Amino acid sequence: MQDPTLTSTDSLPTENALPPAVHFHLPDSIETTPITTFEPKASTADGSPEASADLAVEGSSAVITQIGNELILPESTPTTQATASEETTPATPTATTTTAITASITDAELKEQERLAEIVYAHVTPEEAKVLQQFCAKMAHLKENPLAHRFVHPYTLIRFLRARNGDLAKASQMFEESMRWRTQENIDERVAQWNLEVQQNVTPRAQLVTKFWFMAPMGKDSRGVSVLVSRVGRADPGGLERECGWEAFLLQHVSVAEYQVEEARRRTLETGKLVLAFVAIYDMAGGSVPKWTARAWSSVDPFRRLAPILDSHYPERLARAFIVNVPWVFKTFWSIFTPIIPKATLEKISLYRTAWLTDMTTGPHCWLSHDQIPHDLLLDGAAIPSHVEAKVTPSGGIVTRGAITSLQT
Secondary structure (H helix, E strand, C coil): CCCHHHCCCCCCCHHHCCCCCCCCCCCCCCCCCCCCCCCCCCCCCCCCCCCCCCCCCCCCCCCCCCCCCCCCCCCCCCCCCCCHHHHHCCCCCCCCCHHHHHHCCCHHHHHHHHHHHHHHHHCCCHHHHHHHHHHHHHCHHHHHCCCCHHHCCHHHHHHHHHHCCCCHHHHHHHHHHHHHHHHHCCHHHHHHHHHHHHHHCCCHHHHHHHHHCCEEEEEECCCCCEEEEECHHHCCHHHHHHHHCHHHHHHHHHHHHHHHHHHHHHHHHHHCCCCCCEEEEEECCCCCCCCHHHHHHHHHHHHHHHHHHHHHHCCCCEEEEEEECCCCCHHHHHHHHHHHCCHHHHCCEEECCCCCHHHHHCCCCCCCCHHHCCHHHHCCCCCCCHHHHCCCCCCCCCCCCCHHHHHHC
């Protein structure tokens, strides 16, 4: 039973989940170049990309070679015409045409994209389908951008449309700004470089992220989608950001968000059902890791910087969040983020001090079965024996000041 004293419209900063150090298998031909730091853009309350605040959860350590969605417009959607300047200016290597981009897609990929679009339209209302078709047509010009064209597809656009409550103008602005961010910041290449760095685990910052990350996929929900358990209470995200730097902290989250979207896309194709969102469990128990409050305070700033980025570029991905083992002091930290969390997201989040199993395993959705829940969380708020605590994974831990320096020497 959910603790009535903790049931409110407050919310944990939903994109502030801490993903696992996912190891991706990437092509050997990837060139590593210096990565520059990029900062989050502030969200606004007038329809520009504000926080849609969906927790990021569907990551896993599975091997993948492509991150993101394979996206294409429905055949019936027209593309935009060239502007006058384009008609008189010779093509350059950077002016990739829609035809050239489409030609690089295999027949199998085209069929997969068509199937994905069919699934999307089969699972939305007629009214939403009509606006979604208009959205696809309005964004057709982005198909000429080789770094953005694959996202101009109903499967991605439906997320942005729902994030703006069906408002086409606001959804268009949000999506175009997201594609501009993806292009200007060269997200695909930078995420690939970061994944390779973590996979090789040679650099000090990669070693620290691998050692102290505290979120990992544990089991599947009732739809067959990975559930990510975040050991927030045992973690030191502020210490990780301090030692590894903002860029590593941010790229790790962006990397996992990219994979989360890809897992949902794959599951949609496997089941024929529209899968966009995930289930998350956030364990706030400190366990054997001391200084809970100090670690929490040090994490506020990096999470506040992170939230607008993930909220603006990876919207509508939360199905249900269970925040368990919540101490009383957590309310203070939660209230800091509540103002930026949309009401629709708040309704998907529940806080529990004890007695959460019933809500997880019963009800209209029956999100989880007992065999998919970590053993320590099956105790449902009871004291965790030392032998069980010793096996809790991921274990998190305090990142000591100067840890990165010691690895560099």
